């Protein structure tokens with residue numbers, strides 16, 4: 001029997017604070033609520049979804065490395081690492097599974113430093129400015145590459 005596909009939902013620094021401050025930018029859903037929503041969506045699509053969050057760059061890099069071989073793809077909100085972390089970029093480039101980047105806010109409509117994503121071109125797709133629903137969109141995009 002074919003094995004169920006598994007997706008890693010990865011969230012980077014400060015995303016554990018979702019729903020607790022800045023509702024005008026990031027909405028009112030907590031990370032736990034977003035994770036439940038994506039988990040449920042994955043189940044409907046016949047996939048397993050494991051959710052992880054870290055505020056530590058090295059730990060995130062280790063999780064990306066470990067995902068290769070254990071998961072068929074990653075939905076990843078890298079938080080502010082998107083704007084400057086070449087180490088995260090290298091980790092994504094090093095693994096052979098597809099990664100879809102997601103941002104809750106529209107990074108192109110905020111401060112100038114947020115408009116740049118240094119990981120965008122090593123991801124198979126990017127979604128931004130769609131709120132928490134963007135995670136679902138990112139998940140569905142990922143399915144096309146798995």
Ligand code: CA2
Pocket residue numbers: 013014015017018019020021022026077078079080081102103104105106107114
């Ligand atoms: O829009 C996104 O999803 C971001 O990845 C969120 C990051 C930000 O640095 C990126 O530029 C865009 C930050 C998440 C911080 O979340 C907070 C939530 C509540 C209160 C404070 C921060």
